[in-house]
Structure formats: C-alpha cells, structure tokens
Amino acid sequence: MADRHHSGLLAIWISLFSNIILTILKLVAGIMLGSPVLLADGVHNAGDIIATVAALTSSMVSKKPADDDHPYGHGKAEVVASAFVAIILALAALWIGYQSISALFKPPGEENWLSLGAAVISLVWKQALYIYTIRVGKATKSKSVLATAYDHLADVYASLAAVIGIGLGLLGDRLHWEWAAYGDPIAGIIVSLLVLKLAYEIGKDSVDILMERNVAPEKLAYYESLIRSEANVKRIDRVRAREHGHYIIVDIRVGIPYDYSIQQGHDISRQLKKLIMDYDPDVIEVMIHLNPWDPSELAKH
Structure with a gap:
C-alpha cells in the first residue's frame, strides 16, 4: 500500500511540474508569436495547475489513517478532488468552445512554424504524461491520479486541435486555401465537446462514489460465492460494498446456526x-453482522 501511495504521489508531482513548465511555454510563445490558440491553450493549462494541486493535496489527505472524526478513513478526499477536476475540465471545455466560436467571426490570424513547434511539443509531452499517469492510476486505484490522467488526455485533445489548426493555417497559406484559416476554431469546437464528455464521465463516477453506489455486480456476486463457500454460513441476508476512494468497504449479513457460541461466531x-x-x-474492511439461523427454516421451504 505504501509503494502504491508513493507511485501515485510521484505521478502527480511530475504532472504538476510539467503543467507549470508547459503553461509558461505556451503563454510566452503565445504572446511573443501572437498566437491566440497557444495563448488560449496556456490559460487552459493554468487551470490544470490548480486541478493538479487539488489532486496532490487530496492524495496526501486520503492516505491518513482513520481517526475519531473519520472512522472509515480519508479515502473520499480523492473523490472530492476528482469531482473538482471534472469541474475544471467542464469550465475549460466551455472556454475552448467560446473562444473557438468567437474566432469564426473574426479575421483569421497568421500562423508560423514556431507556433506549430510549440503545439507539437505540448502534444507529445502531454501524451507521454497521459500514458504514464493512467498506468499508475490503474495500478494504484487512485481516483486523484486517474483524474489527473484524464486531465492530461483533455490537454492532448486541445494540443492536437492546436497542431491541426496551425498546420492547416500554414498549409492554407501555401496552397491559397482560404477556408483552412478557420481549421483551428473548427478543431477547437470538436475538442471542447470531447473535453466536456470527459468532464461528465469523471464527474459521474465521483458522484456515484460519493453517493455510495454499490461496486460492480460481478464483484458482489463473487463476494457472495466466497461467503457461500464457508460451510457454517446457512443464509446470506445481505451483501453490500462501496468504494471509499482507493479502497473498498464490504458490509455483509449472514445467518449461522442459532445455538453457536460467541466464540464460534467470532x-x-x-x-x-x-x-x-x-x-x-483493495478491501480494507469487512463489517459482518451475524443473524441466528434455525434448521426449521429448511422445512418451511
């Protein structure tokens, strides 16, 4: 568990420093080269810094041991951060969409090769970060790391749109395609829809966990099969399980012979x-309630 925590924190720290460097790169390049698409992408990246700080903080809090105020642990801190990242992504999607639609009604800007180079660097960097963090997130079951990974994926979409837009602009200048000058805002609109979809999926997952939705039916069914394998369990009254951030809490009620001693029940x-x-x-707690079972129940059936 400690190794998983360390891997998750390292992934978020790398993401944070990368977002800071990329934000500076895009903003400086956007201002110096007069590229509105890089400037907008830089502002979007600045929002990623806030989201990554939230993921980092929540990851640290979630690993705190249970206490009197939080007897089930602090795992849901990661889920709260995941919901926060979803909000940041939704706002970023609306920002990209607004900027892209506005650009359709303005004279197209001039593109240059340096702008394209900056966009390509961002695309490759963010794709590498996405692959790295999604692997770590799945391995550690960390909601904050997974949210950070999907945040990188949203940036991949945005950088890809910038590459396509700037590339079309450069190609249009060479081939005298007037319509190509609007490739960037059109790509931006498509990206805003993709990012909005990501935000919805992350937000839905976070809300489901905060509302304590049961784990997948297949997992519950397997828990039941394990319980039935215990010969002394005569009846299963209830099996529930919920995610609590990066771990799971299981709650079961079973019937055992009514004349068993407390020691046998234990x-x-x-x-x-x-x-x-x-x-x-991933299960760190199994809460078990024992109910009395009378052999006469078999006769009734």
Missing part, C-alpha cells in the same frame, strides 16, 4: 473476512 467472522480480503486486496 471465528466464522474472521474466516469470512480473510476469504474476501485475500481475494480482493
């Missing part, structure tokens, strides 16, 4: 907990 509980936690290392 041993059965420990065995059930071991079965589930051995199967799924």
